[in-house]
Amino acid sequence: MDQKRWVYTPKEINVKRGVAYGLTDLMGGGWNNIVSGVIFAYLTLSVGLNPAMAGAITGVARIFDAIFSLIFGTITDGFYKTKLGKKYGRRHFWMLIGLIGFAISFLAFWVPATSIFGPGHDFVYYLTVYTLTELFVGMILIPWETLPTEMTTDYTKRTVLSGSRMFISATGTSLVFFILAILQSLPSAAAKKNAYLFAGILWTILFVVAIFISYRMTWERPLTKEFIAELDARPKLTVGQYIRETLHDYGQTFRNSAFRKHLTIYIFSFTGKDFYATLLPTFIVVCLGMASNIPWVLNAFAVFGILSTLIAAKLMITHGPRFLYSLSYIGIILAMIAYGLVYFLHVKNPLTVLIIITIIYQMSRGILEFTPWNVFPFIPDVDHIMTRGDKAGTYAAVMTFFRKSTGALATWLAGILLEELGYVTNATHQSVGVTDRVALVFMIAPIILIAIALIVSWTFKLNRQTHETLQAEINRLEAGGNKSEATSETREVVEELTGHPYESLWPDQTFEERQVQKNK
Known part of the structure; x- marks a missing residue:
């Protein structure tokens, strides 16, 4: 070499x-x-x-x-x-x-x-x-x-x-x-x-x-x-052994309550975004009867997502992730309702209105994409007090795996729904009621998915304050502190984040020590 x-x-x-x-x-x-x-x-x-x-x-x-x-x-x-x-x-x-x-x-x-x-x-x-x-x-x-x-x-x-x-x-x-x-x-x-x-x-x-x-x-x-x-x-693993080990590690991440909520928020919000992106061109060209370039003109306003990302970076520190989730998801829900109203109220020459709605959507989307991956670095710390392991890569892999899988299913399901609704590709005129049904799916499907993410986000307790409490407890235990000396406030925060009784956390052996013993 x-x-x-x-x-x-x-x-x-x-x-x-x-x-x-x-x-x-x-x-x-x-x-x-x-x-x-x-x-x-x-x-x-x-x-x-x-x-x-x-x-x-x-x-x-x-x-x-x-x-x-x-x-x-x-x-x-x-x-x-x-x-x-x-x-x-x-x-x-x-x-x-x-x-x-x-x-x-x-x-x-x-x-x-x-x-x-x-x-x-x-x-x-x-x-x-x-x-x-x-x-x-x-x-x-x-x-x-x-x-x-x-x-x-x-x-x-x-x-x-x-x-x-x-x-x-x-x-x-x-x-x-x-x-x-x-x-x-x-x-x-x-x-x-x-x-x-x-x-x-x-x-x-x-x-x-x-x-x-x-x-x-x-x-x-x-x-x-x-x-x-x-x-x-x-460790030397065959591909089969690697897959089995990986799937086992994937499964173990779901014992982490904060991660279960985080993944639910991430998957439902991003899948809602996928439905919007998949169906927007059909909604604009077929339902509203606008030119074929209009969907791409509107999507080019994604540049406003960069602006909202800069704002979100500041708000993450001052207001925390729950505020950002609410700001983003409520903005997207309002935008989807507004898209539907443009169609059902038969707004004439709606391009200006659509641009305003799209800017609101794209700014909300920027926050939607920014927040989960900025929350993510704190998730492995919750696992650390549960397992004494360092499994950030495993958690990232689980998020990526489920994101790819659900992203695939979103587009597939959107196509099946359009066909079931009677939509005919390249037809000069759609059957009576088809465009109404397509417009409803375009509006309602993202709203339902985003609303689920919004509701779960209201129960998400991992933020700067709770993470500081968690990290302080990890530092105390790593320094040889006794679990019996933990304060009631610390116990409550740690149990809320992990979903497990405090006594079951911080095992006697580290994750690596258990793995070595397991492989002997």
Whole structure:
């Protein structure tokens, strides 16, 4: 192995390097919004697939991706043993393979299937190409997310690397919709007809360049003899053993009361957002009868989510997560009601009204996406007093796994609902009452899901004050303090957060000691 290769050569970590690392999230943020907000519209309004089949394409592919994500992390962990892993980096090798595959499959997705195979092969073609694209995206993002740990052990420098992600991701979201809105607004008939293909070409170029910059300007921890010895000393698990261990660890997280509530809030709110993104183009084009570029013009106002994120960062400190959840979810519910009123009151020339509603929605959405992942760092501390373990990675994996799975089901279910309601793709006129039913689903489905998240958020007690009490108790116990000396206030807070009697917490052995004993 050549330790002098650029992939093993550390460099100064500064803001420029942080931006270079974060550029991959231009694709990360953009891709997630293409999945939830563009692909369903493309497959139904442009390709002409019926909504159930269009929903099945994203649903099936994302389930495959969720399973793939479960095992791919351990594949990259052990790839240092191979010649390719030693030469090109156990993380960077897969990023490069994923980048090449993504460039081909993502671009191919926007090429009409009929121009390659003729009519009758649309479903199989788009399912295959989209599934491959999801797997290539995972092949890029999973190793990429480990790079801050590979590049430095310094907390501040890791923060520099990760800090730019949020804003770059939001920029990716806005660019995706802005590009499509511009292309569908061009006067040329050919440009409108091929808007998705041209957008796909531009997105591919943008994402590939961004990912390649991240690929070349990051590095991995050199595979020194000491580091290889450290890696080799870790437990050897087959893929089957790894899956069983992982599923067991996943299940154990649900013993944590704060996490159960946190995950419920996260899943229901994000699934409500998915329903909105999936059905908005159908609502605007079919129900309101507006031009095909209007949904993308409205979605480009996602840039206001960046502004609300900055506000949320301040409010998180001064008011806590429950306030942010209420602010976000009530804003989204009011926006969805307003969308429905625009349709049922037959508002004429509603674009200005829709812009105002959308800005309210996008600002609320920005807070919705900001809050759970800013609450998350405190969740493993609740587990720590329960198990004396450090399982932040496991908790993050559970959130990601369920997010991918429910995101897939949301789009699939939306497609099935549209078909059951009588919606016919590319019909000049829908049957009587169909647009009313579609508008109701567009309005009510997100409201129900967001309302569930709102109600659960009112019972969520983890905030700065309760976390300080929890952390103080952990520090006292780690210093050798006696559990019998805990104050009644501390006991009450800890029991509320964990969902377990205080006496059952802080076991005599650490999590690692129990694991060693278990594996003997």
